[in-house]
Amino acid sequence: MTSTPERVTPPRPGPGTQDDELGLGRYLAILGERRGTIAASVALALAVGGLYLLTTAPVYRANAILQIEQKASSLGQLDALIPDAPSMAATEMEVLGSRALLGRVADTLNLGVSVEPHHFPLVGAAWARAHEGPELAAVPWWGRATYAWGGEKLQVERLNVPTEWEDEPLTLVAQADGAFTLWGPDGRAVLHGVAGTVARTEVGAAHEVELDVKELRARPGTRFRVTRRSRLAVVEELQRTLRMAEKGTGTGVLNLTLEGPDPVQATTTLRTIADAYVRTNVERRSDDAGRTLSFLDSQLPGLRQGLEQAEAALRDYRANKGGVDLALAVQAVLNRSADLDKDISSLTLERSELRQRFTEHHPLLVAMERKLARLRTERTALETRLKDIPDAERVSAQLTRDVKVANELYLQLNNKAQEYRVLKSSTITNARLIDAPVVTRLPVRPTKPDVFAVSLVLGLVAGVALAFARRSLHPGVTDPAALESALAVPVLASVPSGPHRATGPRLP
Template identity: 40%
Template sequence: MRDDKDDFINLGEIIAVLLEYKWLILAVTFLAVFIGAVTAFVSTPIYRADALVQVEDKKSAKGGLAALRDVEAVLGDSTSVAAELEILRSRMILGRVVDRLNLSIRANPDYFPVFGRALARRYNGDEPAAPFLGLGTYAWGGERIDVQSLEVPSYLQGLPLTLIAGDNNTFTLYDDQDMRLLDGTVGEAAASADGKTTLFIAELVARPGTRFNLARVGQTQAIGALRENLEVRERARQSNVIEAAYSGPDRAQVEAVLNEVLNAYVRQNVEYRSAEAEATLGFLEAQLPELKGQLDTAEAAYNEYRQNRGSVDLTIETQSVLGSIVKVDNDIVVLQQKRDELRQRFTAEHPQVKALDSQLSRLRAVRGTLDKDVNRLPDTQQTALRLRRDVEVATALYTNLLNSAQQLRVARAGTVGDVRVIDAAATAPLPVAPRKALILLLSGVLGVLGALGLVWAIRSLRVVVEDPQTIERELSLPVYATVPASKDEAQLSRAIARGKADKSQLLAIANPDDDAMESLRSLRTTLHFALLGAEKGSVLITGPAPGVGKSFISKNLAAVLAQAGKRVMLVDGDLRKGHINKAFGVPRGMGVSDYIMGVAGLEQIVKPTGVDNFALVTTGQIPPNPSELLMHPRFAELLAELEKQCDVLIIDAPPVLAVSDAAIIGRQVGATLLVARAGRHPIRELEQAIKRFDQAGVEVKGFVFNGFDLTRQRHRFGYEGYHYQYKYKA
């Protein structure tokens, strides 16, 4: 059947895991917040200046000047806001700003990496700050430099240059290869030996030896940097109001740059409008002398004809034809002028040019018809008509052109542009970035998420046994006792390591009511059943690997059995690293190895522990061949003699997967118990330990599960999470 518990999200288990790794989570979160705080501290503040510009409709801008509406087609259509946005970002405008403010020259003090700039920003003194930790080449606050001009050859353009301040307002400039370029004095122009590099510094405030970073970049690069920090957009749809903003680290500079951008934009707009009227006026003024000459010639010819022929009056028919011819000729001339103006801007295939060509063709056809009517008149009337026509046409053209030129002069003088600045640039008092509170909040959140991810990774990679039910389910062996982790035992172990050992160092004596001791009392009861049917009354306690607490189980189980009235002997069978003697404050010498080698007798190796009914046999001198000694017949004889003198004999052996000693001892005892520690072993490791005993012909009776975390179990739901306590209190 399918276990429904596998699909159940155990909230208690999640809480228990979080509490188990709470210090890791707190450490990672604190580290993330600390990094966020450092980032917020060292990040350069960014200030933002903004301004408003109105793009006016050209028709409304001309107001009631009705006379100027006649030249509206010449001055162009109303301004497009989208086009103005592109003009604001164009190289034409930004290039003027770069040149006027020297933005292609970059000059900054050389700050110490990471936190030097942050310390310098927080310095408020009038004089340059003293060097920190003797690092005098770096700037620490209060340094200033004003570079008015810097010219370098093309191969140095864009490369970093280094300027070092000297005594008495002197300085030295080096290239990117630390080769000296020039020496100079503040307020005086300086040049290199070949004259290709020139530098003029108006102000330099710094300690001698302070380094500054200089660079001369190309205009295109400077315009790109300016455009990157410039924002322009229409404030609201069809509002004709443009919002411009500029961001940068220097609060005063961002305002100055944005104001200069607006000034250059307004100047360009006015210049463009004036240039349109100027170009058209120039064209008309070039035509006026020619038309005046034609008018004078026509009047002279007409007057001469009348003097020679006497007064010639035109008939009514001739006057009608004359009026038509004059009107058509005037229209042709006006259209031809418009076509010439359009051809200055468009090709002959443009729709407007082609439309004028079509109108001119129709007028020329009408003019041809009128010429046929003139040919039917008498010769005298034809000549008088032709001369009179030339005078009237030239007079009309000259008068109209003169009026248009005068109107354009008025338009040129009154040009104010289509745009105006509503709000000049203003910088907010506080920086817009970095947002320190948000950085700290995000770093905390990311720290928690990172810590949870780390915990998940650890849990996913650590496939270990966490509860005794896994051992019973996977290995089909009983777990005789589950021993909780004890804080008191950890303190006692540290005391033993410092060499302060007496009988009170044993947890069963120092704190008999500890939860771990209650579990060992349970093991004392179940141990009786483990020895049923065994030929010997001895118990081997070992583990698969070091550090599982087998010695802790051995000595405290022996003490618990002794407290119950049993005669107990504990043998330290770890002839390699045995240390149980330290817990009782007795020397290692005269023990198991000495008995096997015949150096000591049984009475000499059995040592009291200070606990009634509890004796100890130490390892003796550490031999070079412990496995061979344990296989000696005298070891089996030793165990047999000790069993006769006690009710329970407990042997603490080294880890079975590390050495073969435990398997050798296991053949000489009545029962073998494996100690497993919670969260320490993969299940395969425990299987391997049992297999090692099986290969040696030793049957493992069961397990003692050590180091069980009760704090974690309190948050679990279900049977596995319960651990009962029942204590008497005075």
């Protein structure tokens, strides 16, 4: 009886052994096998990047430099010892970005009216941007004349719509000889008009609209999207696109940038913002001088009347009693008393001026009250000393003091009023434009190198990920060495797979 040797199945490597692990060479082999997939993914990503560059409107950046002179600090040299002192530039940047200032800019440039030609989807805007010259671009054979292909122009001077139609796009359809028809957001014709004249809806219409078209150059049938934007929406957009930064801490030099798809409009808008700020700065300083001047002018008549009364009282006393010679000690007390009265009156006027801007608990007003109290105490002491002087000398000294105080105070206030009159009529701003706005020659975004670099990286990542995903979804043995290691039997030949083709008549 012949015994058949028992077939022993060699042990297979368990999971987690070195044979199951893919080495660097195996990774490279997988990438080589799927190189077509990776190349297709990269080509597709680059094509998408090119399409993005073609369809995305370029954005330009305008830049300007503004200098704001710092006001002199009341602390003198002690101001240098305060490292966290607030910069004046931070306050002025808030003024630059305020709704009041940007609203004036929007009204000046009529930014509330938005006009956009209706382009062919995807490539129409790029086709129009590539057109050069004032004439209308030719309509391509695959397009329609109702689209804008380049060279069209619609200048709207004024557009008034109901509140419910604000920020809603209206459609303006060009006609022959500058005529046009405006369609509402509900698809109904609102009004008809001609460029160069103001078109209005009939009185009592459901939606009253007023449109002033200054210039219209387009083929008949060309459509435009016309939108009356709300003032708040325009201001908020300016606040988002306007960038401000101080060049160096404490320098007072501001770098202003504004981005937009139209380089001319970006430059004009930034220039208008800078001019409006400088003009606002002048008006603000002039208003401050005007308020102070009004206060001084209101006090001058009373001071003039008091001076005349004091001079009349001294003149009448001397006419009745004759001249009285004052001793040196009395004269010194008189001069000091006059100085105190003048200082008290000056501080009282200054306190009245400060009360118009600050509360009673402000440090300046508190310090001024303490100084007034100290001066009044000293004046009371001097008046006590004057009571010990003989009546004739005391009355003469008091009248002389009143005249001196009233005269000096009137002259001081009158000189100060003259200074503020000059200041108001020749107000000089502390802000000036160093560099006028200029726009970049090339768009800041999108840029071709960045877009293609990102597209290349994304294409490679997607291609590699797809290659390994296909490897995971279609497992199998493609390496003869791996098969020999797994089964412990030699591989004598390998048959490549391919499509089945008939080489002759099939056997029955």
